[in-house]
Amino acid sequence: xxxxxxxxTVVPGRYDLRLEPDLTTLTFRGEETIGVTIAEPVREIxxxxxxxxxxxxxxxxxxxxxxxxxxxxxxxxxxCTLALAEPLAAGAGRVRLAFRGTLxxxxxGFYRSVYKDPSGVSRTMAATQFEATDARxxxxxxxxxxxxAVFGVTLVIDPALTAVSNTRILSxxxxxxxxxxxxxxxxxxxxxxxxxxxxxxxxxxxxxxxxTPVSVWCVPGKRRLAAFGQEIATASLxxxxxxxxxxYPGDKLDLLxxxxxxxxxMENLGAITFRETALLVDERAASHAELQRxxxxxxxxxxxxxxxxxxxxxxxxGIWLNEAFxxxxxxxxxxxWKPEWQRWVAFGVSRAAALTVDxxxxxxxxxxxxxxxxxxxxxFDVLTYEKGASVLRMLEQYLGPAVFRDGVRDYLRAxxxxxxxxxxxxxxxxxxxxxxIPAVMDGWIFAPGYPLVSVGVERGELxxxxxxxxxxxxxxxxxxxxxxxxxxxxxxxVPVQLRVTAGGRDTVERVLLTEPEARRPLPAGFEAAxxxxxxHGFYRVRYDDDLRARLLARLLxxxxxxxxxxxxxxxxxxxxxxxxxxxxxxxxxRFHDERDKNVWSxxxxxxxxxxxxxxxxxxxxxxxxxxxxxxxxFAALGWTPRDGEDELTRQLRGDLIRALGTLGNDxxxxxxxxxxxxxxxxxxxxxxxxxxxxxxxxxxAGDHARYEAFLERFRAAATPQEEQRYLYALAGxxxxxxxxxxxxxxxxxxxxxxxxxxxxxTMLMLVHSRERAWAFVKKQWDTMDRLYPKHGLRxxxxxxxxxxxxxxxxxxxxxxQERTIDFGGKTLEQYLEQLRVAVALRERERGALAGYLARFx
Numbered sequence: 001x002x003x004x005x006x007x008x009t010v011v012p013g014r015y016d017l018r019l020e021p022d023l024t025t026l027t028f029r030g031e032e033t034i035g036v037t038i039a040e041p042v043r044e045i046x047x048x049x050x051x052x053x054x055x056x057x058x059x060x061x062x063x064x065x066x067x068x069x070x071x072x073x074x075x076x077x078x079x080c081t082l083a084l085a086e087p088l089a090a091g092a093g094r095v096r097l098a099f100r101g102t103l104x105x106x107x108x109g110f111y112r113s114v115y116k117d118p119s120g121v122s123r124t125m126a127a128t129q130f131e132a133t134d135a136r137x138x139x140x141x142x143x144x145x146x147x148x149a150v151f152g153v154t155l156v157i158d159p160a161l162t163a164v165s166n167t168r169i170l171s172x173x174x175x176x177x178x179x180x181x182x183x184x185x186x187x188x189x190x191x192x193x194x195x196x197x198x199x200x201x202x203x204x205x206x207x208x209x210x211x212t213p214v215s216v217w218c219v220p221g222k223r224r225l226a227a228f229g230q231e232i233a234t235a236s237l238x239x240x241x242x243x244x245x246x247x248y249p250g251d252k253l254d255l256l257x258x259x260x261x262x263x264x265x266m267e268n269l270g271a272i273t274f275r276e277t278a279l280l281v282d283e284r285a286a287s288h289a290e291l292q293r294x295x296x297x298x299x300x301x302x303x304x305x306x307x308x309x310x311x312x313x314x315x316x317x318g319i320w321l322n323e324a325f326x327x328x329x330x331x332x333x334x335x336x337w338k339p340e341w342q343r344w345v346a347f348g349v350s351r352a353a354a355l356t357v358d359x360x361x362x363x364x365x366x367x368x369x370x371x372x373x374x375x376x377x378x379x380f381d382v383l384t385y386e387k388g389a390s391v392l393r394m395l396e397q398y399l400g401p402a403v404f405r406d407g408v409r410d411y412l413r414a415x416x417x418x419x420x421x422x423x424x425x426x427x428x429x430x431x432x433x434x435x436x437i438p439a440v441m442d443g444w445i446f447a448p449g450y451p452l453v454s455v456g457v458e459r460g461e462l463x464x465x466x467x468x469x470x471x472x473x474x475x476x477x478x479x480x481x482x483x484x485x486x487x488x489x490x491x492x493x494v495p496v497q498l499r500v501t502a503g504g505r506d507t508v509e510r511v512l513l514t515e516p517e518a519r520r521p522l523p524a525g526f527e528a529a530x531x532x533x534x535x536h537g538f539y540r541v542r543y544d545d546d547l548r549a550r551l552l553a554r555l556l557x558x559x560x561x562x563x564x565x566x567x568x569x570x571x572x573x574x575x576x577x578x579x580x581x582x583x584x585x586x587x588x589x590r591f592h593d594e595r596d597k598n599v600w601s602x603x604x605x606x607x608x609x610x611x612x613x614x615x616x617x618x619x620x621x622x623x624x625x626x627x628x629x630x631x632x633x634f635a636a637l638g639w640t641p642r643d644g645e646d647e648l649t650r651q652l653r654g655d656l657i658r659a660l661g662t663l664g665n666d667x668x669x670x671x672x673x674x675x676x677x678x679x680x681x682x683x684x685x686x687x688x689x690x691x692x693x694x695x696x697x698x699x700x701a702g703d704h705a706r707y708e709a710f711l712e713r714f715r716a717a718a719t720p721q722e723e724q725r726y727l728y729a730l731a732g733x734x735x736x737x738x739x740x741x742x743x744x745x746x747x748x749x750x751x752x753x754x755x756x757x758x759x760x761x762t763m764l765m766l767v768h769s770r771e772r773a774w775a776f777v778k779k780q781w782d783t784m785d786r787l788y789p790k791h792g793l794r795x796x797x798x799x800x801x802x803x804x805x806x807x808x809x810x811x812x813x814x815x816x817q818e819r820t821i822d823f824g825g826k827t828l829e830q831y832l833e834q835l836r837v838a839v840a841l842r843e844r845e846r847g848a849l850a851g852y853l854a855r856f857x
Contacts, residue, residue: 001046003077004371004372004373005144005315006046006047006048006079006142006144006147007046008039009038009039009040009042010036010037010038010039010042010045010046010093011036011037011039011142011147012034012035012036012141012142012147012149013035013036013037013149013150014034014035014149014150014151014152015032015033015034015035015139015141015149015150015151015152016032016033016034016035016152016154017030017031017032017139017151017152017153017154017194018030018031018032018154018155018156019110019138019139019153019154019155019156019196020155020156020157020178021103021110021126021155021157021198023103023112023124023125023126023158023161023198023199026102026103026112026124027100027101027102027103028100028101028102028103028110028126028138029098029099029100030097030098030099030100030101030138030139031096031097031098031099032095032096032097032099032139032140033094033095033096034094034095034096034097034141034149035092035093035094036092036093036094036095037091037092037093038062038088038089038090038091038092038093039090040090041087041088041089041090042084042087042088043083043084043086043087043088044081044082044083044084045059045069045081045082045084045088045095046079046080046081046082047079047080047082047095047140047141047142047143048078048079048080048133048135048136048140048141048142048143048144049073049078049079049080049099049136049139049140049141050073050075050078050136050137051075051101051102051104051109051137052073052080052099052100052101052136052137052139052140053099053100053101054071054073054080054097054098054099054140055098055099055100056096056097056098057069057070057071057082057095057096057097057098058095058096058097059082059084059088059093059094059095059096060093060094060095060096061088061089061091061093062089062091062092062093067084067085067086067088068085069082069083069084070082070083070084071083078133078136078373080140082095097139097140099139099140101137101138103126104137105753106789106790107129107260107261107262107753107754107789108129108130108134108137108262108789108790109128109129109130109134109135109136109137109138110126110127110128110137110138110196111126111127111128111129111260112124112125112126112127112260113125113126113127113199113258113259113260113261114259114260115219115259115260117200117219117220117221118220118221123199123200123219124199125197125198125199125200125201125219125258125259126196126197126198126199127196127197127198127199127256127258127260127261127273128194128195128196128197128268128273129261129262129263129266129273130191130192130193130194130195130266130268131192131193131266132192132316132319132373132376132377132380133192133373133376134192135191135192135194136191138194141191142191143191143192144190144191144315145190145192145312145313145314145315145316145419146190146312146314146315146419147190147191148188148189148190148312148417148418148419149188149189149191150185150186150187150188150189151166151185151186151189151194152182152183152185152186153165153166153167153182153183153186153194153196154180154181154182154183155180155181155183155196155198156175156178156179156180156181157178157179157181157198158178158179159174159177159178159179160200161179161198161199161200161201162198162199162200162201163181163196163197163198164195164196164197164198164201164217164254164256164271165183165194165195165196165197165270165271166183166186166193166194166195166250166268166269166270166271167183167184167185167186167250167251167252167270168183168184168251168252169181169182169183169184170182170183170184184251186269186270187249187250187269187309187310187417188417189269189309189312190312193267193268193269193308193309194268195266195268195271195273196271197217197256197258197271197273199219200219200220201217201218201219201220201256202217202218202219202220202222202223203215203216203217203218203223203254204216204223204226204227204230206252207230207233207234208234209234209237209238209241209248209253210241210247210248212237212248212250212251212252212253213252213253214230214233214234214237214252214253214254214255215230215252215253215254215255216229216230216233216254216255216256216257216279216280217254217255217256217257218256218257218276218279218280219257219259222257222276222280224282225280225281225282225719225720226257226279226280227283228281228283228286228291228294228295229255229279229280229281229294229298230255232294232295232298232299232334232337233253233255233298233302235333235337236298236299236302236303236330236333236334236337237253237302237305239332239333239336239337240302240303240305240306240329240333243329243332243333243405243408244306244408244409244412245409245412245413246306246310246409246412246413246416248305249269249305249306249309249310249416250269250270250305251270252270253270253272253302253305254270254271254272255272255274255279255298255301256271256272256273256274256279257274257275257276257279257280258273258274258275258276259276259752260752260753260754261273261274261275261276261754262754262789262791262792263275263380263791264278264297265278265279265297265298265300265301266301267301267304267305267308267309267322267326269305269309272301272302274297274298274301275720275754276720277290277293277294277720277721277723277724278293278294278297278298279294279297279298280294280719280720281294281719281720281721282718282719282721284688285688285719285721285722286688286719286721287651287654287688287689287691287692287721288341288647288648288650288651288688288689289651289689290688290721292334292341292343292346295334295337295338296330296331296334296343297330299329299330299333299334299337300326300327300329300330301326302333303325303326303329303330303333304322304326306412307321307322307325307326307329307412308321308322308323308325308326310412310416310417311411311412311415311416311417311418311419311420312418312419312420313419313420313421314419314420314421315370316370316373316375316376316379317367317368317369317370318367318420318421318422319376319379319380319384320366320367320379320384320388320422320445321420321421321422321425323380323384323385323388324366324384324385324387324388324389324391324392325388325389325392327350327385327386327388327389328388328389328392328393328396331343331344331347331389331393340646340647340648341647341648342560342648344393344536344561345535345559345560345561345564345596345598346597346598347389347390347393348535348561348564348565348568348598349564349598349601349602350382350385350386350389350390351386351387351390351538352564352568352602353382353386354382354383354385354386354387354390354538355387355450355538355540355568355572356382356572356834357381357382357383357387357830357834358383358387358448358449358450359449359450359469359470359471359540359572359576360470360471360472360830360833360834360837361470361472361474361475361833362475362826362829362830362832362833363383363448363449363826363830364383364448364825364826365445365446365447365448366383366384366387366388366391366444366445366446367422367445367446368446372824374822374824374825375824375825376824377790377791377794377824378794378823378824378825378826378827379825380791381827387538390536390538391441391444391445391538393536394444394495394536394537394538395429395437395440395441395495397495397497397534397536398440398495398510399429399432399433399435403432403433404429404432404433406432407425407428407429407430407431407432407433408428408429410428410431410432411424411425411428411429414428422445423438426438426441439493440493440495440512443490443491443492443493444492444538447490447492449468449469449470449490450468450469450492450538450539450540451466451467451468451469451490451491451492451494451513451539451540452466452467452468452469452539452540452541452542452573453465453466453494453496453513453531453532453539453540453541453542454466454467454541454542454544455529455531455541455542455543455544455547456543456544456546456547457522457544457546457547460521460522461519461520461521461522462500462519462520462521462522462529463517463518463519464496464498464511464513464517464518464519464520464531465516465517466491466492466494466513466516466517466539467490467516468490469539469540469572469576470576471572471575471576471833471837471840472576472833472836472837472840475833491514491515491516492513492539493512493513493514494512494513494514494537494539495510495511495512495513495537496510496511496512496513496531496532496537497509497510497531497532497533497534497536497537498510498511498520498529498530498531498533499529499530499533500520500522500523500526500528500529501526501527501528501529501554501557502522502523502524502525502526502527503523503524503525503527504525504527507523508533527550527554528547528550528551528554529547529550530551530558530562531543532562532565533562534559534561534562535559535561535562535564535565540569540572540573541565541569542569542573542578542579548566548570548587551566552566552587552590555590555591555593555594556593560596560598560599561598563591563594563596563599564596564598564599564601564602567587567588567591567599567602567603567606568602570584570587571584571602571605571606575609575837575841577840577844580848581845581848581849581852582848582851582852584606585625585852588603588606588607588629589628589629591603591629591633592629592632592633593632593633594633595633595636595637595649595652596648596652597648597649597651597652597655600630600633600652600655600656601655603629604626604630604655604659604663607622607625607626607629607659607663608663609838610622610849611663611767612765612767612770612802612804612838613804613838613841613842613845613846613849614849614853615846615850618849618850618853619767620665621853621854621856621857622853622856623663623664623665623666624664624853624856624857625853625856626659626660626663626664627660627664627666628856630656630659630660630664631660631664631666633652633656634653634656634657634660637649637652637653637656638653639653639657639672639676639690640687641653641687647689650687650689650690651689653687653689653690654687654689654690654691654692654693655693657669657673657690657693657694657697658692658693658696658697661673661693661696661697661700661701662696662697662700662732665700669697670697670698670700670701673693673694673697673698674698676690676694677691677694677695677698680694691725692725695710695725695726695729696728696729696732698710698729699729699730699731699732699733700732700733700734702732702733703735704735704737704738706733707730707733707738707741710726710729710730711726711730713726714726714727714729714730724755727751727755727759728759728762730742730745730759731759731762731763731766731769732766734768734769736772739763739768739769739772739773740772740776742759742763742769743760743763743769743772743773743776746759746760746784747780747783747784747787753787753788753789753792754789754792756787756788756792757784757788757789757792757793757795757796758792758795758796760773760776760777760784760796760799761795761796761797761798761799762799763799764777764796764799764800764802764803765799765801765802766802770799770802770803773799774800774803774808774811774812777796778815781819784796793823794823794824794827797821797823797827797828797831798831800812800831800832800835801831801834801835801838803835804835804838804839804842805839805842806839806843809835809836809839812832812835813832816828816832
């Protein structure tokens with residue numbers, strides 16, 4: 001028997017589920033009747049259950065006879081076996097179970113969330129998070145995506161509380177001292193999409209998309225923060241109905257803000273659950289970045305109602321079909337809703353994060369075989385989301401948006417209420433386009449990595465060459481084992497958009513680069529060439545010196561995403577040792593006139609990386625370089641917005657203030673930030689895009705008194721975004737005693753366990769706190785492992801990338817080797833390889849960096 005996949009001899013078709021949570025004792029009881037189909041005579045039924053006690057199990061056969069079953073629970077395998085005294089005949093049957101469990105504090109399964117109401121009184125609610133494999137912690141079930149069924153849910157609750165589930169309420173009746181809430185049947189769907197939330201809740205007046213009511217739910221006192229989330233919810237739902245050509249599959253859409261939530265959000269059909277920062281926001285007081293996050297997450301989850309809920313991957317190896325498509329679709333929807341936000345340009349930053357991980361030897365394909373649930377957990381990463389979405393965008397641009405959409409509609413119609421695999425999507429897109437989609441796309445989905453396209457001019461021809469991009473020449477030696485052999489040379493079918501300028505005219509050509517090299521004759525009057533025109537390709541470009549110089553001389557004629565890629569790719573090839581660091585730093589000097597926030601994110605990101613590598617004696621000179629690069633742009637923008645200024649420019653102002661006041665350690669900026677913040681406290685208006693930067697700068701330069709003031713602001717925050725600003729500001733204080741205070745708060749309950757791992761990750765990456773944070777992590781690992789959600793612990797460990805010295809690197813390896821820690825998949829290997837990349841860059845370029853910075857002495 002497969003230890004991870006359930007047998008298909010007995011298959012569920014319907015669950016009638018009754019649950020009774022007790023928020024006082026933090027327990028729940030449940031009863032369920034599962035309608036099943038028995039494919040062949042069996043003497044046992046195997047399903048999933050963990051952290052449950054099954055008190056009774058009865059199986060009813062097709063003739064109505066009851067068979068009492070002996071229950072065996074295997075906690076390690078997360079399975080429940082029902083053994084029968086005599087075989088069950090093939091045909092229909094029913095499984096009746098009575099069970100009980102605990103409302104845990106691990107933010108998975110059926111769990112409890114504790115928060116303070118507006119008067120400061122502690123309250124408890126119960127919520128669910130079942131993806132990937134945690135429905136089995138709430139009720140025994142066939143907890144695999146292919147075992148789709150209909151769910152009829154009944155919740156038995158305290159009359160003072162409210163219950164929400166996937167569908168509308170059919171009836172509410174009293175039964176003694178309890179209220180019985182019965183919900184309509186769901187569509188046929190997977191167990192990981194079932195949801196129930198019980199607590200003191202309030203909701204907005206429903207908006208409507210056709211016949212579908214759309215409401216935002218939250219704990220009392222926060223409904224004033226729900227309007228923006230509801231607006232993008234209704235706008236994106238309408239957009240998706242039009243795009244997919246299919247009506248929304250549920251009977252209502254509720255979006256619920258949960259005070260404690262491990263991920264950003266969860267696409268439960270009709271009852272989407274969110275971390276509060278991803279749904280609730282004061283539109284007047286929020287920065288552009290904070291509003292964009294809410295819009296992105298809400299649109300992403302709504303996109304799942306079709307891609308993921310209506311049509312579901314057959315097994316977890318296909319999770320990219322859910323998440324990559326929802327990421328791609330969120331961009332389409334938000335871009336249509338707010339075109340002035342230029343979401344596809346900003347998506348370049350997300351694509352860059354995926355390119356970073358996919359440039360490692362320890363990367364993985366977007367889709368690869370998955371056996372154990374832990375491997376599925378590790379797939380919720382930038383390769384699934386951002387690389388997957390980038391590859392889909394590249395394919396959409398190659399085929400054309402209308403053809404691509406037609407293929408998506410065909411795919412959804414063919415597989416609705418069922419399961420599908422990557423091959424099914426390729427087939428639908430192939431029918432719509434007439435193109436051999438697997439030939440073009442399989443290398444991007446089923447193979448790791450991506451190409452570096454090198455571009456040069458030889459003998460009157462433009463030459464494009466492809467090779468796999470990696471940061472390191474050889475794979476990292478893992479835990480001292482012998483290094484694996486370098487991978488064989490890879491080749492992709494690269495859809496290259498090429499723009500050639502000659503004689504003052506631009507010509508755009510689409511080239512499918514299938515071989516290691518392609519050549520194009522140069523036209524008369526050749527001026528410049530842009531490879532990856534429009535910036536949608538998932539590959540890096542390395543220009544020769546002459547072509548790069550031509551582009552730098554005409555920067556303002558390039559699109560913002562093309563300028564972003566020019567910087568980001570140049571930094572990547574520098575880190576890989578293919579470009580000299582002084583040459584890259586000279587390139588950054590050409591962007592004094594840059595006014596795009598995304599291009600500046602690439603520039604400032606590289607300076608931040610160098611700040612973690614530079615020797616302490618050279619850091620003041622690096623600060624001077626940052627001031628030299630960023631100050632002219634900031635001087636042009638000024639401290640306050642101008643009439644008619646767009647939101648992206650306002651966000652750039654905040655980004656530059658933060659960079660100058662922290663990375664640049666600019667005393668004048670710090671002093672002015674102090675004055676502006678004091679005016680804010682007196683009630684003067686400060687642009688919401690500037691205020692978070694002021695807080696970060698003042699923390700960087702702050703003392704004990706400032707720390708105490710910010711701590712109180714964190715505790716009394718009026719919005720989730722304000723709470724986050726002050727929480728992460730606490731990590732920015734430099735004094736050792738304040739660093740220790742913040743670290744202690746990550747395990748003493750003052751910082752929520754949904755947030756604490758991310759605060760620690762930040763502190764591991766900051767120069768002033770990383771040494772103490774690493775010592776703290778080593779000492780408190782067992783405590784963190786017990787307290788933090790597994791997802792959070794995995795993300796916290798990413799912070800070791802900031803420990804970029806050979807001595808720390810060796811210590812990190814020793815720690816993880818002694819602990820034999822496994823985050824699933826290749827997660828830890830990727831963190832350690834990124835650390836090796838940083839240390840290798842430091843050792844290789846230390847002298848060159850010091851020499852270049854000497855001019856800023």
